[in-house]
Amino acid sequence: xxxxxxxxxxxxxxxxxxxxxxxxxxxxxxxxxxxxxxxxxxxxxxxxxxxxxxxxxxxxxxxxxxxxxxxxxxxxxxxxxxxxxxxxxxxxxxxxxxxxxxxxxxxxxxxxxxxxxxxxxxxxxxxxxxxxxxxxxxxxxxxxxxxxxxxxxxxxxxxxxxxxxxxxxxxxxxxxxxxxxxxxxxxxxxxxxxxxxxxxxxxxxxxxxxxxxxxxxxxxxxxxxxxxxxxxxxxxxxxxxxxxxxxxxxxxxxxxxxxxxxxxxxxxxxxxxxxxxxxxxxxxxxxxxxxxxxxxxxxxxxxxxxxxxxxxxxxxxxxxxxxxxxxxxxxxxxxxxxxxxxxxxxxxxxxxxxxxxxxxxxxxxxxxxxxxxxxxxxxxxxxxxxxxxxxxxxxxxxxxxxxxxxxxxxxxxxxxxxxxxxxxxxxxxxxxxxxxxxxxxxxxxxxxxxxxxxxxxxxxxxxxxxxxxxxxxxxxxxxxxxxxxxxxxxxxxxxxxxxxxxxxxxxxxxxxxxxxxxxxxxxxxxxxxxxxxxxxxxxxxxxxxxxxxxxxxxxxxxxxxxxx
Numbered sequence: 001x002x003x004x005x006x007x008x009x010x011x012x013x014x015x016x017x018x019x020x021x022x023x024x025x026x027x028x029x030x031x032x033x034x035x036x037x038x039x040x041x042x043x044x045x046x047x048x049x050x051x052x053x054x055x056x057x058x059x060x061x062x063x064x065x066x067x068x069x070x071x072x073x074x075x076x077x078x079x080x081x082x083x084x085x086x087x088x089x090x091x092x093x094x095x096x097x098x099x100x101x102x103x104x105x106x107x108x109x110x111x112x113x114x115x116x117x118x119x120x121x122x123x124x125x126x127x128x129x130x131x132x133x134x135x136x137x138x139x140x141x142x143x144x145x146x147x148x149x150x151x152x153x154x155x156x157x158x159x160x161x162x163x164x165x166x167x168x169x170x171x172x173x174x175x176x177x178x179x180x181x182x183x184x185x186x187x188x189x190x191x192x193x194x195x196x197x198x199x200x201x202x203x204x205x206x207x208x209x210x211x212x213x214x215x216x217x218x219x220x221x222x223x224x225x226x227x228x229x230x231x232x233x234x235x236x237x238x239x240x241x242x243x244x245x246x247x248x249x250x251x252x253x254x255x256x257x258x259x260x261x262x263x264x265x266x267x268x269x270x271x272x273x274x275x276x277x278x279x280x281x282x283x284x285x286x287x288x289x290x291x292x293x294x295x296x297x298x299x300x301x302x303x304x305x306x307x308x309x310x311x312x313x314x315x316x317x318x319x320x321x322x323x324x325x326x327x328x329x330x331x332x333x334x335x336x337x338x339x340x341x342x343x344x345x346x347x348x349x350x351x352x353x354x355x356x357x358x359x360x361x362x363x364x365x366x367x368x369x370x371x372x373x374x375x376x377x378x379x380x381x382x383x384x385x386x387x388x389x390x391x392x393x394x395x396x397x398x399x400x401x402x403x404x405x406x407x408x409x410x411x412x413x414x415x416x417x418x419x420x421x422x423x424x425x426x427x428x429x430x431x432x433x434x435x436x437x438x439x440x441x442x443x444x445x446x447x448x449x450x451x452x453x454x455x456x457x458x459x460x461x462x463x464x465x466x467x468x469x470x471x472x473x474x475x476x477x478x479x480x481x482x483x484x485x486x487x488x489x490x491x492x493x494x495x496x497x498x499x500x501x502x503x504x505x506x507x508x509x510x511x512x513x514x515x516x517x518x519x520x521x522x523x524x525x526x527x528x529x530x531x532x533x534x535x536x537x538x539x540x541x542x543x544x545x546x547x548x549x550x551x552x553x554x555x556x557x558x559x560x561x562x563x564x
Contacts, residue, residue: 067166115194214246223247
């Protein structure tokens with residue numbers, strides 16, 4: 001009885017750890033270091049508190065250069081030289097695939113989100129700002145094969161040049177140069193900033209990571225929520241080779257300063273009227289440009305989808321440390337990443353992520369078969385020992401100490417480990433969590449279809465039994481969304497339970513076990529459909545596996561009886 005209570009307690013606590021960790025896991029928050037009050041390295045982004053207007057109207061207000069790549073569409077503004085209009089060419093907002101995902105939008109629109117580069121200087125030195133109209137030369141469209149060049153003369157001896165190029169994926173290279181044609185020494189500081197208002201507050205369908213401001217400051221990836229930054233106001237780090245950005249569930253915008261120069265990386269929350277405006281900035285060291293000399297600095301901008309192979313490639317080739325870690329694989333990164341790589345590879349071969357999940361499950365079952373075989377055999381033997389355990393209880397009565405000693409001696413004599421039945425369950429817990437992270441946070445799973453009504457493996461099953469799977473024109477509340485696949489999982493779990501040797505004859509415990517499929521049906525109802533499909537298929541494989549193990553166990557027992 002005591003062993004069974006401990007087993008139930010272990011299962012309950014394990015589930016609590018999995019769910020609780022997911023819900024309560026704090027983001028790593030960087031420690032605020034207030035910038036020096038005399039520091040001239042302040043963003044010169046000029047914002048208006050005028051009412052926000054339609055995005056298309058704002059885009060029409062300034063001359064623009066078109067951006068056209070295999071993965072990005074949009075434009076950059078000649079007013080300020082901002083990258084402030086980006087649409088992701090391969091991703092749609094919904095599974096209906098009617099509207100592409102908008103990543104960046106100009107200031108003045110409903111959801112402003114843009115990237116700006118520039119210089120800070122003493123007050124008497126004119127430098128380009130958000131109102132500056134740059135002069136374009138070279139290509140009329142920014143493509144991977146044709147960069148664009150912008151120039152502006154401040155009328156006081158300084159000429160600013162900005163050359164912007166883009167690759168086949170999501171990386172912009174921004175080369176800034178200033179030429180001093182005057183007679184005096186020019187002191188300038190280059191900066192880059194990502195500005196955003198009205199950031200998203202939720203993770204979207206399927207759960208997963210929350211939007212944060214992120215950065216690399218010399219160790220691991222550091223993240224802080226928009227809410228927490230609002231409380232702190234400003235967070236600053238001095239580092240070399242770091243970067244800052246804004247990290248959503250599937251999208252990332254990051255500014256990467258020159259990696260060989262000391263740089264101040266700053267996260268800031270400022271008020272514009274009654275609204276919050278967040279910025280992720282870098283300010284490089286001061287540069288002194290002598291008369292007749294030039295100074296050049298190059299920065300990178302990632303703006304796009306968090307595709308694992310693309311991020312890993314930029315880490316390796318561009319030296320942007322920890323960029324791949326913006327994909328939130330969670331605390332079991334060491335397990336989740338190999339799972340993702342395996343599933344992704346299989347999907348490339350078979351053309352369907354859902355089928356890849358099923359194949360991956362078969363391979364995992366083969367690897368874990370020896371553990372499952374031993375566990376099933378031990379549980380069967382535990383059931384056979386119930387008459388002897390009952391005799392010990394009758395012999396020792398309420399003397400728990402003698403009962404426990406005698407029971408352990410019996411297990412030792414019979415070579416049985418009473419905890420071995422828990423091992424498959426405990427092994428499944430990290431697998432469950434790792435697969436959850438893979439399915440709910442990787443963009444490769446986003447809107448990936450399976451068959452039938454499952455059009456997005458990263459979202460919950462959209463059907464529910466409480467409106468007869470759509471036959472009744474009624475949308476039940478969230479807690480009643482119990483779809484086909486959760487029901488299938490509950491049914492397969494019930495069958496699996498019936499085939500599992502139960503080492504207890506206690507009717508109360510048996511009734512509790514019978515309730516578990518119902519509990520897990522609702523438990524899985526709001527998880528990604530891909531995870532529910534995985535566990536339904538896993539239960540089917542387990543049933544087949546148990547039939548095989550039972551056959552082998554019976555052969556072992558028959559052989560033992562024959563020898564006796």
